[in-house]
């Protein structure tokens with residue numbers, strides 16, 4: 001059956017639109033090839049065809065984009081502005097084709113032109129303008145805001161180099177620069193006329209009549225680049241506006257004319273440095289001046305742009321909160337609190353109290369982590385040097401905020417609510433909290449812990465400010481587009497209404513026990529596993545059996561995510577297989593993928609350990625296909641799209657209380673993987689929805705973890721009393737996996753023996769037992785398929801459409817159009 005035949009037709013726009021036929025697409029592709037790329041079909045390269053194809057599709061998106069922009073201007077709607085240092089959008093062509101409803105037309109056109117569509121889709125570079133979950137969340141939210149018709153702009157940085165490309169050399173991570181812009185990016189439109197000056201450094205003066213002036217030492221321009229983001233069925237298209245930094249004057253002609261070419265270009269180079277690279281970690285603070293400049297750069301440009309748009313239609317600046325809602329994705333844009341106040345007070349001549357009042361009604365803040373080492377802080381000396389006026393404003397906020405509180409006689413610790421700590425560090429989380437109307441956590445557990453820990457005193461002060469908005473994922477990219485087999489089965493059985501109302505996918509639950517449906521579901525999974533097996537062979541030359549259990553852990557490498565726990569279990573399983581190879585084993589393929597921050601030595605050592613373990617196990621003839629370990633390099637959105645649909649088991653095994661939400665957990669469950677996980681982040685809510693029979697929960701709870709840490713954990717007793725664990729660690733330190741250097745992993749073992757902050761040893765036995773239950777259960781194929789189906793059908797609530805409806809209602813106070 002045809003995959004798209006059940007899709008409802010798209011309502012036509014008011015202006016005559018392009019035809020969605022193969023013939024129209026074919027003509028458009030040929031036109032682009034000729035008049036834009038400048039080639040005739042006989043001489044065009046594959047790359048030329050890819051460009052022509054993308055440009056042809058782009059016109060359909062642009063047409064919808066103008067419609068949406070006109071409608072929003074006419075409707076005078078409240079607008080949402082999503083400020084994020086990262087947008088991990090991945091490739092856009094396939095997404096545009098699906099959202100605009102062009103799949104049949106494009107497939108037909110490609111067939112007539114003899115083009116391999118799949119190969120052309122792969123040609124596009126993966127826009128990796130983010131590290132991991134935080135950036136991908138921003139991308140899913142953009143998709144959902146367009147789908148729901150919430151008029152919104154995403155604002156971020158157009159990094160010339162996105163997240164580094166990861167390669168393995170002898171099993172060690174090697175970072176290579178990422179170059180997504182080298183051959184052009186067809187989805188962006190440069191808006192050279194939309195440019196704002198961004199100032200740094202210098203000093204402040206007062207004119208004695210209440211006016212303040214900032215005499216900057218350095219100024220750069222922020223230039224806008226726009227990418228249209230179409231929602232489902234092209235009903236609405238929002239804009240992702242990314243800022244590139246450019247010099248105010250292109251070339252110092254005076255110097256150039258004197259023959260001093262190098263220093264004449266110096267200013268250009270310095271100015272462009274600001275948007276040059278993405279900092280490669282989202283869980284450690286980066287105390288670097290350039291990072292502070294990046295944060296201010298994109299926040300200031302975005303606020304200037306927001307106010308320009310507002311003032312074009314309104315003349316009372318005090319009306320601002322009725323027309324805009326700004327969301328700060330983590331504290332990276334938290335300087336917005338001081339920047340908005342600066343603009344309102346210094347440029348629009350409002351008093352500080354009035355400016356503060358307006359600011360607090362426009363801004364909202366999403367917290368993403370409770371780890372103290374990951375909460376942003378800036379040294380006041382550095383801050384004053386880079387942003388002297390903002391330092392004064394933050395001092396004012398800190399003082400007035402405390403004064404407000406002191407009068408209220410509340411049972412709180414005043415030191416805990418200071419923004420400037422010990423007079424020398426600015427706590428950006430506190431600044432964001434104080435300057436926001438709403439503050440949200442990203443899962444029920446995380447929001448609860450936020451209230452009890454980092455923001456305890458703030459919560460006592462402002463009991464209505466903290467709300468929860470559990471994260472979500474877009475079902476367009478993470479099921480409809482990446483899982484063609486499952487998509488077709490769902491379209492055939494329940495139609496397409498689930499695509500933009502994912503909770504309706506529950507209608508397919510009735511088929512979990514239907515033999516014919518099960519068979520088709522299992523066939524789709526198998527096809528996805530064959531696709532992944534091919535990808536594994538191409539990428540790392542390892543052959544794996546698609547009928548084995550595919551056990552997947554894909555995410556940034558971090559100690560709290562505990563890839564190490566999975567690796568220890570892998571060793572234990574390996575040892576058990578070698579002891580009794582003739583026993584009944586459930587063949588497994590363990591897949592790992594993820595990047596480590598370049599400066600995070602332990603994480604990089606864990607990658608080396610994974611590769612070393614893989615090398616030994618994969619070459620062991622006694623083990624054979626009973627266990628294979630595939631460590632795939634360069635995890636990104638495109639690789640996720642191939643791995644996730646093929647997963648049988650989803651590893652979500654962070655130390656409880658440390659993963660704020662996770663979204664990988666949702667993508668995998670939606671694609672039918674059963675989760676093995678701790679009661680952490682959104683796993684808790686996933687477990688509630690799929691039910692205890694369809695998930696493997698193990699290990700310590702967040703309360704247990706807090707209790708153990710309070711009393712001080714001693715791993716020695718645990719290790720000594722567990723012979724399985726002891727044998728695993730012994731193998732690791734004796735060089736079983738590192739014959740060339742038996743000391744290589746002593747540092748890893750030392751951490752386990754001494755502090756084991758992430759409680760890997762404490763959870764080992766419970767995890768090992770849960771894995772053995774998985775082994776047994778997987779052999780009952782029908783029952784496993786039934787539970788896999790129920791994972792897909794019961795997690796519809798985790799659509800980012802639901803999350804955005806929550807923000808619209810509880811945070812932004814806007815009404816989605818659809």
Ligand SMILES: *Cc1c(COP(=O)(O)O)cnc(C)c1O
Pocket residue numbers: 131132133136554555556635636637640661662663664665667
């Ligand atoms: C979803 C996603 C993540 C987040 O994964 P978690 O398991 O939630 O940490 C990271 N990177 C990419 C490429 C993703 O698609």
